[in-house]
Amino acid sequence: MLKRYLPILEWGRTYNRGVLTDDLMAAVIVTIMLIPQSLAYALLAGLPPVIGLYASILPLILYAVFGTSRTLAVGPVAVISLMTASAAGAVAAQGTAQYLEAAITLAMLSGIMLAVLGLLRAGFLANLLSHPVISGFITASGILIATSQLRHIFGIEAGGDNWPEMIGSLASAIGTINVWTLAIGIPAMLFLFWVRKGAKPALLRLGLADRAAGMTAKAGPVVAVAMTIFAVIAFDLADRGVALVGPIPQGLPPITMPSTDLALIEKLWVPALLISIIGFVESVSVAQTLAAKRRQRISPDQELVGLGAANIASAFSGGYPVTGGFARSAVNFDAGAQTPAAGAYTAIGIALATLFLTPLLFNLPIATLAATIIVAVLSLVDLKTPGQLWRYSKADFAAHIVTIGVTLLAGVELGVIAGVAASLLLYLWRASRPHAAIVGRVPETEHFRNVDRHSVFTVPHVLSIRIDEALTYLNARWLEEYVLEEVADRPAVRHVILMFSAVNEVDASGLESLEAINHRLGDGGIGLHLSEVKGPVMDRLKRTQFVEELNGKVFLTQDRAFAEVSLDTGEPPASVDHYLARGLI
């Protein structure tokens, strides 16, 4: 029980020197990668860059204690940073103490929500985000993020709450471009694009081993950071209007308290919930992918607890919402991390950076960080999915396009909500029209098949309906309409047999519909029978009055049901030959 909530007790027992070496090695590589990323994502969230470092220390240690993934690397990520900017920007202006307080409070709320959902084992809520919605959301977020960072590349002032506004604002400020900033930003961006694809082959050609080349290529952003800092100093760019990171407070994260202002919490709880769910979905997908590669396991519900603890820790150490990131977890995995301890060592690395490295970052151009962000998020933009979805499923395509459209035009929060609502409505629409078929007997067999597809035997006074779906409240109304309409269409019908072979469940609404059908058919003098009811379904039906009040019988097989009720033609009894001749028995 304790191990379920504290996975560290499990892997900690077998921790040894070999594992320590692997974890340390991975931690060094992830630390090098994480420093520029943390600064950049904090910038994207509208926060001072150092906040990104703060959010990469204590949260990692807490995740190491409570998380179930061996290789997930937690910290600030692009989409969550954008969502933080959107939520905090709605309650305060960037750069104010209130804005920072809002970001910290978002981390707190999100942490509490994640932990509570985890303790309630409510990870299933993440199912509300279908793949088309997630991919649409990430594509649109990528476009929004890249667009929002262009101003730093151009060295201009621009804003906008949605994509058309952002583009308009950029276009109208294009005259004030700072060429020195552009001279930093464009090469940095091109270099980083090249690093993604071209650096590894180049390093291989230089004679590095495959794994070493791959790892070294991950240090590309650090090289860009170092080179642009050097350029700023060499060409005295600070005086030429290039925006720099500037002074970063040196030292470990301060202890901060999230706000307890109820008015603020009321404004932030919806964005915090969306941040929690999006963050959880992103994190758990990454964790599952990596765990499967080594045939390990994660527990989604405990992941909620782990991420919750990480976010609460972030709130108390001056950070903002964090989650498991795709790129850095993959690097952690490839670098050979064996246990969550690697994350804790990364945290120590980042802490050392805040103690000793921050003065070096004074001259880092903002444009370099913007270039890092743009290159990272453009790889998230996926333009192939819409076409694939269109071919595969129009409903999924619709949910995808709604998500992209609303996210671009009305922002990230409404985008997620619209996507979830669209998926759910389409699902409910389909669920409200389940499949059922009028069936008849395949001649000279005991099988019953759809009358529309097979040449089968039926009699006018018996209507056999096979229901291909569990009866729940979403289709209970349909069931009533369907059965009663089919009966209304056939004035000769005296018996209805519902074939329950595929009915896995009947909820209270389904039961009530069956009772209503029974009652209404009874009013019209029509018998209602059931056949092939599954054991568990029958057990529950027996606990009710339904079977007793049934205006007909429950038959073990459809064949028996059909044979027996076909005999009741409402005509005077005839000889056995009469029925045999008609195939009734």
Added chain:
Amino acid sequence: MLKRYLPILEWGRTYNRGVLTDDLMAAVIVTIMLIPQSLAYALLAGLPPVIGLYASILPLILYAVFGTSRTLAVGPVAVISLMTASAAGAVAAQGTAQYLEAAITLAMLSGIMLAVLGLLRAGFLANLLSHPVISGFITASGILIATSQLRHIFGIEAGGDNWPEMIGSLASAIGTINVWTLAIGIPAMLFLFWVRKGAKPALLRLGLADRAAGMTAKAGPVVAVAMTIFAVIAFDLADRGVALVGPIPQGLPPITMPSTDLALIEKLWVPALLISIIGFVESVSVAQTLAAKRRQRISPDQELVGLGAANIASAFSGGYPVTGGFARSAVNFDAGAQTPAAGAYTAIGIALATLFLTPLLFNLPIATLAATIIVAVLSLVDLKTPGQLWRYSKADFAAHIVTIGVTLLAGVELGVIAGVAASLLLYLWRASRPHAAIVGRVPETEHFRNVDRHSVFTVPHVLSIRIDEALTYLNARWLEEYVLEEVADRPAVRHVILMFSAVNEVDASGLESLEAINHRLGDGGIGLHLSEVKGPVMDRLKRTQFVEELNGKVFLTQDRAFAEVSLDTGEPPASVDHYLARGLI
């Protein structure tokens, strides 16, 4: 096409004198019943009594044109009146012009929403209200309504926004009871209770025919109205503090305009949506029940249009939200109404009442109307359902109790929302854990059954999983977890066969999960195979890369799949006898 949207064109063609007589007869009886009801429900909605009459004229005529039920009687109903009071009370004080404007605007918004949902054929949205939620909501509303009317019976001032507050308010004002009011209210209530059960048998004993006795008993409220008016005049109760209806403007409904104030509309749209959906569900249930009795049909989507038109008409003629009511529709049906024209004749009856009858109602005690309401709504309170639900389904019980609890403690709107949310969460929770089984071959057959329930044959390097559910985004994550965990549990597994015999659909999320499973199993050197894929599912899968990239084969039957992949034991090939001996072929 035109007939679909104007059902009057259908039944109007065959209208004749016989039908006219039946409809007129029914209209007279419904009119007599509707007058006190309309006055009472307007009182419940916090509106002047005459508004109830206004809401019973034009809406009935519009429903007769656009509605599809032959016998539904539209007008003010108890639950919708309570919801109107709650919504209008949130934006204005009772008795003000703003309050009336809010009620009219609610009718307008609700009418537009219903009509739009109808034109979009979105009647399926009513499925969101499960039977346990509806019955919980109606029970709790009945308790709230009855409690709210007690103050009129006692002749005291009391209020409260939720049930505990109402009870507290009544208790603290109990000292100021007006005994004369009580002397009217209690006998009226007892009389009306007796009328419900005892009047018909008494009339039968007096020698009336069965149907005549039943119809006469429905006039009970009119008798109560007449007797209490007489008592007021006879004992001069107006001077003794008994609250009376007072002056009612004489004449046809005025033409009114709903508000176009966006701030007001923003406050009212959520309650208007809830009023629309609750009203639609109530109405369509009644209409379906009555239609089934005569083997007639209604079209739920066109019913939305009909009710929408009725509500828009109500908004333009000084009324408030209306819907089809259970009691009056049943009376209309029993009285022999044949077509919606009966509703139009009822409207004429009510119009005549507003022209000539209103002066007679000056001395009608409010307590009589309150007694009418209490007796009507207490029959809606259903105390047996919770026990039945508890025995049948704990999830449905939970949704029922949540709805009752939230409605009583936080009001009708939050009650409905909480009920819908609870049902949906429980549904999603169940949908996220569908049924699947590890299967093995029943010896010497081609059948495959659950290994836990049957004695079947399996081999350690092949895992066969039968999935008993469509693969949608709600269970896509489960599928990944389930398959990968089962594989992680069995280190010997080299092949996984997914048996798709019960998979009716695979949406884009399900497809992506299958691709992820394929990819991850491939990483571990494990083959993934499908068997018994249904035709339509296979057709769609073929449009994707999935089948091509599948790390295994698609087999027509599970038997073929098992026979073929069992041969790949990973051991050096052995003789055919070896496999035969092990039952592998």
